[in-house]
Amino acid sequence: MSDSEINPLYEQIIDDLMRQKFSIADHFFSPEEVATLRKSLLEKFEEDHFKKSAIGNQANEQIVDAIRGDFILWLNEEGANEAEKLYFDRINDFVHYLNRTCFLGIQDKEFHYALYPEGTFYKRHLDTFQNDSRRKLSMVCYLNEEHWQIDFGGELTIYIKENGVESERNIVPEQGRMVIFESQELEHEVKPVKQPRLSITGWLKTR
Numbered sequence: 001m002s003d004s005e006i007n008p009l010y011e012q013i014i015d016d017l018m019r020q021k022f023s024i025a026d027h028f029f030s031p032e033e034v035a036t037l038r039k040s041l042l043e044k045f046e047e048d049h050f051k052k053s054a055i056g057n058q059a060n061e062q063i064v065d066a067i068r069g070d071f072i073l074w075l076n077e078e079g080a081n082e083a084e085k086l087y088f089d090r091i092n093d094f095v096h097y098l099n100r101t102c103f104l105g106i107q108d109k110e111f112h113y114a115l116y117p118e119g120t121f122y123k124r125h126l127d128t129f130q131n132d133s134r135r136k137l138s139m140v141c142y143l144n145e146e147h148w149q150i151d152f153g154g155e156l157t158i159y160i161k162e163n164g165v166e167s168e169r170n171i172v173p174e175q176g177r178m179v180i181f182e183s184q185e186l187e188h189e190v191k192p193v194k195q196p197r198l199s200i201t202g203w204l205k206t207r
Contacts, residue, residue, distance in 0.1 A: 010097045013180055017137075022158055022181035024171060029141065033086060034176045038143040040083035041073075041113045041198055049073050050115065069120025070190075072112040075200070087111075087200060091139075095204060104206070106136060111202030116154060122190040124159070127183040127203065134205040135183035142173040143198040154193035158186050173197055 009025060016023030029037070044050065050071040077088045088111075095106045116122075127138045140156065142148075156171040156179060170191075171179055181188070183203055190197075 007097055010094060010101075014098070014102060017180065017182065020160070021185050022160075022169070022179065025178040025180065026174070026176065028178035029087075029090065029176050031146075031176060034141075034143055036083045037087060037141075037200065038198060040081060041115065041143055041200075044073055044113065045071070045115055050113070053114070067125075068122040068190075070114045070116045070122065072114050072201075074110070074112045075202075087141075098204075104136060104204075106204045107207040108134070108205040109202060110205065111139075111200055114197075114199045114201045116190065116193045116197040118194055118196060119192060121192040124157075124187055124189040126187050133184065134207070135203040136206050137204040138181050138183045139202055139204065140173075140179045141200045142175060142177045143200065144173055144175050144195075146175050148172060148174050148195075152193065152195040152197075153191050154195070154197040155191045156188060157191060158188045160186065173199065 009027065013023040013025055050073045053068050053070045053072045075084055075087075077084075080088055091109065091111070095109065098104045099106055128135050148154075150172060154173050156173065158169045158171065158181060160167050160169060171177075
């Protein structure tokens with residue numbers, strides 16, 4: 001894509017973010033691309049590369065099961081396999097578009113695979129730290145099996161405040177769905193899951 005081309009999907013995401021601080025993009029990756037990423041995640045999980053997730057950043061990290069229960073594996077772009085290169089290529093294209101059209105100044109990114117076993121969750125929180133406020137946009141791409149059912153749980157609940165009134169938006173983790181939201185503005189949680197829930201989660205960061 002040349003710098004002068006308009007990307008309708010990216011434009012819709014930008015419009016959503018400006019209007020409501022979050023966006024749900026159901027076709028950010030194709031079903032074939034999602035299947036490739038899902039296979040990569042499961043292979044690495046079965047090879048025992050994942051670790052129990054923690055809360056806080058690296059300077060103040062602790063594992064607290066009562067707050068979150070997922071297992072994660074940080075992605076390294078330089079050491080990415082073919083599936084992960086596909087993912088980073090698309091994310092880099094999106095970042096370039098954002099910086100060109102919205103002047104967001106995204107300079108860095110971090111992503112990890114996430115697997116929530118049955119019965120786990122992530123309590124309500126904000127994706128920013130007291131000693132590090134560089135996270136600008138949070139991104140979650142769901143790699144679940146096709147036809148995720150409502151009774152499987154695992155919804156992403158986003159809390160929205162308008163004119164002093166709080167409301168909730170419950171987002172089903174359907175296969176291939178990308179959810180993007182403002183890291184420092186919207187509190188959110190992952191409801192308890194009744195089936196293993198797979199995703200790539202990460203952040204676009206300013207300097």
